Amino acid sequence: MLELKEGVRHPVDFILNGKPARGLAEPRMLLSDFLRQELGCAEIHVGCEHGVCGACTVLIDGIPARSCLTLAVQTAGRTVETVRSLAAEDGALSxxxxxxxxxxxxxxxxxxxxxxxxxxxxxxxxxxxxxxxxxxxxxxxxxxxxxxxxxxxxxxxxxxxxxxxx
Amino acid sequence: MKPKPFTYLRPADINEALQALARIGEDARILAGGQSLLPMMNFRLAQARALIDISRLAPLAYIRKTAGEIEIGAATTQAQLLAWPQLGDATPLLSAALPHVGHFQTRSRGTVCGSIAHSDPASELPLCLATLEGKVVLRSSKGERVLPAAEFQTGMLATARRPDEVVVAVRFPERKQGAGYAFMEMAQRHGDFAICAVAAVVSGKTTRLGVGGVADKPTVREWSGLPNGELDDALNDFAWELGGTDDHHATAAYRRELVRRLGRRAIEEAAKCSS
CATH class of the missing domain: 1.10.150.120 ([2Fe-2S]-binding domain)
Structure with a gap:
């Protein structure tokens, strides 16, 4: 059984917008905070932090999910897409x-x-x-x-x- | 708005989850979809020393038809049940209720069993379980027991689950031949918590009405051979017996009125679908 101790930052490896990414997260760290603070994804907008406003919604394995109701450690091995994945490399909007x-x-x-x-x-x-x-x-x-x-x-x-x- | 520190456990199978729960006891919580537990933890209304994540346990993600029942495993999301092609035929009530459960973006992760284990009095799935007289399958490292909804649901956010037990599945009875079903609710916005939700089953001369969002748990009343002229009186009695209270969403009087009006509408709709 995987056991990630409280108060300790653990490596989380996952795919972010098509590229491998890694960051450190305590078990209690929300995916929204992890993406913003650890990985610099300023496009994650945090509104209510209890799943009501929808501002922080991302796709996890292609399915919409509240990043404030997901633990960063839960995304290990998964794919996460933020709004940055929509526009083309040259910045052309979708x-x-x-x-x-x-x-x-x-x-x-x-x-x-x-x-x-x-x-x-x-x-x-x-x-x-x-x-x-x-x-x-x-x-x-x-x-x-x-x-x-x-x-x-x-x-x-x-x-x-x-x-x-x- | 961040949870207190906890240890995260990801068991490889249900037995590991049960052992961890037996070891840690009341300080551990099961994490499945997290759509009720994590908001509560963010608000610090709920705390845990350890979260046991069962969301990746593939053997718990199933929808199975068995002897007149639909059994749904603990890792099955609300979206998966809603997308199940046989849902409308097998359990019309669930098919009508599920679109009201949270939002598209929370049903994608929220589980059927998790909502029932959480037991919010305004939630749709516990109301359907109570109205249809479904069952809850509880497992611990010592064994398994199956409780009828009425025994499982004990009050507001309270159930008969023991600290070492996991809700591993829930069972909904399959639609009864000739019975009609209807689900309706009043909420401030689609997907918000219901101010009042009603589930009706009409079968022959028998009428069942479940009400959520008013009392501290889903409450069901059954009438047999009720003359049509007496339905309003019966609903009025039921509305008063539910003992709703004023809160910032609605007054008790408004809730009683919803029980009377939505109740009648749902019963009429269910009667139309019955034969």
């Missing part, structure tokens, strides 16, 4: 990110990295979502700027344009 810009789907941008990760995985699973389905998915995120209208439109437009490209 189609979803472009749609967010076009529809003014963000203002302060604090909730955006989490929403983009949820939406990206949601669109991989559902090629032709209804507005209702998009809104239900978004119920796991809190945005206090936009009123969600632009976010819903951006996601639906991306779904349509991806369907057209297939």
């Amino acid at each position: 189609d979803l990110q472009e749609a967010f810009r076009r529809h003014h789907a963000l203002q302060c941008g604090y909730c955006t990295p989490g929403i983009l990760m949820s939406a990206e995985q949601f669109l991989r699973e559902r090629a032709d979502p209804s507005e209702q389905e998009v809104r239900e998915m978004l119920s796991g995120h809190i945005c206090r700027c936009t009123g969600y209208v632009g976010i819903v439109e951006a996601i639906l437009e991306t779904a349509r344009s991806r369907a057209g490209a297939r």
Whole structure:
């Protein structure tokens, strides 16, 4: 049985945005803090720290998860994707990110990295979502700027344009 | 908003988990999806000297149909159950209730057994277990026992689980031929904790209604051969007996009104689906 003692920093090896990464974490360290403080991922936005606001959502093994409700040590051997994985190497935004810009789907941008990760995985699973389905998915995120209208439109437009490209 | 220090244990199989639990006892907590336990630990409402992580134990991640029951293992997530193709046929009530459990982003990790072990009085899955008269399978290093929902659920965040036991599976009865099922809830936003949730089963002349979010645990009432004109009175009596209290989400009077109105709606919906 693997036993990681309290108060001791243990190495955690995992894949971060497609590349091997390593950091040190006490068992009690949350993945959100680990990514920000150990690995410098400033794109992880920490809001409520109890799983309600959705700002810190990342993909773990391709599935959306709250990084504040995941222990860093739990991600050993797993893959973690943050919003940095969406844009191209040269910084060109993804189609979803472009749609967010076009529809003014963000203002302060604090909730955006989490929403983009949820939406990206949601669109991989559902090629032709209804507005209702998009809104239900978004119920796991809190945005206090936009009123969600632009976010819903951006996601639906991306779904349509991806369907057209297939 | 960070948990207190604890030791993290990742057992290779369930027996290692049970041995660790027997050794550490009450100071250890089982970590499966962590979607209830970790917020409580971040708030320091819950503490543990050790967390025993069973989320990677593949043999515990299953959904199995056995003799009239659906058995769900301790590592099965709510999202996996929701995506199970037979869910709607096998247990229509769960199929209706699961979309209300947390959010897309928490169902992906939150487990079915974990929600039932956590036993929040406003949670949907404990309510379904109580209404359908499901069972909880508890295992310790000494053996296994199976408790009916009514014996397992003892109060607010409280169950009959002993400190050395793990909820290894839960069992929901398969849909009854001819019975109709309905689930409804009122929450401030979709996916928030229910102010009041109701689960109805109508089978022949028998009507069962489970209510969550009002009393300190899911509470079920069954009526047999109730004339339609008496349903409102029956619901009103039930609403008062539940003894809800005022809190910052809603008043006790509002909750009683929800029991009366949502209760009636759910029973009518279930009756429509029954034959």
